[in-house]
Amino acid sequence: MNSLAISDADDAVPGANASVSITTTTISGLAGPSDLTSIALAATGGSIAALTVVGSTNPGVAEAFTVTDLPSPSTFLMGAGNDTFVLEGASYPSTIQTGDGNDTLRLGSAGGGLGAIVSAITLDA
Numbered sequence: 001m002n003s004l005a006i007s008d009a010d011d012a013v014p015g016a017n018a019s020v021s022i023t024t025t026t027i028s029g030l031a032g033p034s035d036l037t038s039i040a041l042a043a044t045g046g047s048i049a050a051l052t053v054v055g056s057t058n059p060g061v062a063e064a065f066t067v068t069d070l071p072s073p074s075t076f077l078m079g080a081g082n083d084t085f086v087l088e089g090a091s092y093p094s095t096i097q098t099g100d101g102n103d104t105l106r107l108g109s110a111g112g113g114l115g116a117i118v119s120a121i122t123l124d125a
């Protein structure tokens with residue numbers, strides 16, 4: 001079993017992480033000097049037991065994450081800042097902690113509906 005830990009805690013660039021997209025296989029909008037570096041997720045010959053993604057801890061960075069589905073059980077720590085987190089689907093249990101700031105959390109697809117949320121979710125706004 002494999003664990004993946006991805007942290008962008010020290011990203012203090014204004015406007016950073018403003019359009020992060022997470023799917024079962026890819027994280028985009030998070031890495032690189034302009035958030036343009038894509039991260040591919042895989043566990044060839046095994047499985048991912050846990051994914052942890054840490055967002056910027058800078059209160060001036062208002063991040064926006066959209067998760068279409070999860071590659072594994074996942075934990076998202078958004079840190080400080082006025083963050084937005086949208087969870088459209090969850091095939092694995094997940095915990096979302098938005099940290100300090102005036103945050104927005106939305107569950108469900110853009111058209112409405114929670115049918116793609118099939119695992120337990122813990123929200124800590």
Ligand SMILES: [Ca+2]
Pocket residue numbers: 008011016017029030031032035
């Ligand atoms: Ca970043």
